[in-house]
Amino acid sequence: MKKISYKQYLALHNGAEILASDSFGEKVLRLKDGSIIKLFRTKRIISSALFYPYALRFVNNASKLKDMGISTVTVIDSYKIISIKRTAVHYKELEGDTLRNYIMHHSLNGDIAEKLAAFIARLHNEGVYFRSVHFGNLLITPDNSFGLIDIADMKIKSHSLNIGKRIRNFHHLTRYDIDRNSLKQQKEIFIREYLKICNFPHDNSKKLEENINAVLS
Ligand SMILES: Nc1ncnc2c1ncn2[C@@H]1O[C@H](COP(=O)(O)OP(=O)(O)O)[C@@H](O)[C@H]1O
Ligand SMILES: [Mg+2]
Structure with a gap:
C-alpha cells in the first residue's frame, strides 16, 4: 500500500464524480480518467482492519478471483491516507x-x-x-x-x-x-x-x- 498525503489525494480527486457516500463522507469516486477509488475507514483503534486493512483484502481478493477466471475489477494501486484515516483501492471499472x-x-x-x-x-x-x-x-x-x-x-x-x-x-x-x-x-x-x-x-x-x-x- 502506497502512503499518500491529503494533497496527493486531492489531486486524484480533482474533477471526480461521487458514486457512493454515507454519513461518514465519500466512499466511492469515479476519477476524471474513468478509474474508480473506493475508500475504507480505519474504524476502531483495536480492529482487525488495522492489521489487515480492507483495501488490502480487496486487492488480494481481486487477484485471487482473476486467477480463478472470475470477472472483477482490475486493481491499479492501493493507498493509505493517514490524515483522513482511510485506506483506499484504486481500480479500473469493470464494464457493466x-x-x-x-x-x-x-x-x-x-x-x-x-x-x-x-x-x-x-x-x-x-x-x-x-x-x-x-x-x-x-x-x-x-x-x-x-x-x-x-x-x-x-x-x-x-x-x-x-x-x-x-x-x-x-x-x-x-x-x-x-x-x-x-x-x-x-x-x-x-x-x-x-x-x-x-x-x-x-x-x-x-x-x-x-x-x-x-x-x-
Ligand atoms: N467496477 C465498477 N464498475 C461499475 N460500477 C461500479 C464499480 N465499482 C463501483 N461501482 C458503482 O459504485 C457503486 C458503489 O460501489 P461499491 O463498491 O459497491 O460501494 P458500496 O456498496 O460500499 O457503496 C456500485 O453499486 C456501482 O454502481
Ligand atoms: Mg456495494
Missing part, C-alpha cells in the same frame, strides 16, 4: 451494470436467472464465500455474464463451500427485499439450475432445495 440496476430496466428473465444460478454455483463450488453478494455488488457485463465488485468482505477457500455456508450465503444474496422479490419470480429456474450444477447427492440436494425455497418464499 449492477444486477439491481439492470433488473430495474429489463426485469429478471429466465435466462438471466439461469445464468445467475450458474454463477453462484460456480462461486460456491470453487470456495468463494462472498458475504456482500447482493444484487448491487453483482455486475452484469455487456456479454451477459457476471462479475463481482465491492469484494473486500470475502473468503476464498481451497475447497467448495459446505451446505451450511451455502444456505447462509443465499440469505446474504437475498437480504434486500428488492432483490429477493425479483428473484422470487424466477425461483424454479434459479433453484433447478443451481442444484444441477452443484450435483450433490440426493439428501444434500433436497436439503439445499428446501432451504433456498424457504429463503425465496
Whole structure:
C-alpha cells in the first residue's frame, strides 16, 4: 500500500464524480480518467482492519478471483491516507451494470436467472464465500455474464463451500427485499439450475432445495 498525503489525494480527486457516500463522507469516486477509488475507514483503534486493512483484502481478493477466471475489477494501486484515516483501492471499472440496476430496466428473465444460478454455483463450488453478494455488488457485463465488485468482505477457500455456508450465503444474496422479490419470480429456474450444477447427492440436494425455497418464499 502506497502512503499518500491529503494533497496527493486531492489531486486524484480533482474533477471526480461521487458514486457512493454515507454519513461518514465519500466512499466511492469515479476519477476524471474513468478509474474508480473506493475508500475504507480505519474504524476502531483495536480492529482487525488495522492489521489487515480492507483495501488490502480487496486487492488480494481481486487477484485471487482473476486467477480463478472470475470477472472483477482490475486493481491499479492501493493507498493509505493517514490524515483522513482511510485506506483506499484504486481500480479500473469493470464494464457493466449492477444486477439491481439492470433488473430495474429489463426485469429478471429466465435466462438471466439461469445464468445467475450458474454463477453462484460456480462461486460456491470453487470456495468463494462472498458475504456482500447482493444484487448491487453483482455486475452484469455487456456479454451477459457476471462479475463481482465491492469484494473486500470475502473468503476464498481451497475447497467448495459446505451446505451450511451455502444456505447462509443465499440469505446474504437475498437480504434486500428488492432483490429477493425479483428473484422470487424466477425461483424454479434459479433453484433447478443451481442444484444441477452443484450435483450433490440426493439428501444434500433436497436439503439445499428446501432451504433456498424457504429463503425465496
Ligand atoms: N467496477 C465498477 N464498475 C461499475 N460500477 C461500479 C464499480 N465499482 C463501483 N461501482 C458503482 O459504485 C457503486 C458503489 O460501489 P461499491 O463498491 O459497491 O460501494 P458500496 O456498496 O460500499 O457503496 C456500485 O453499486 C456501482 O454502481
Ligand atoms: Mg456495494
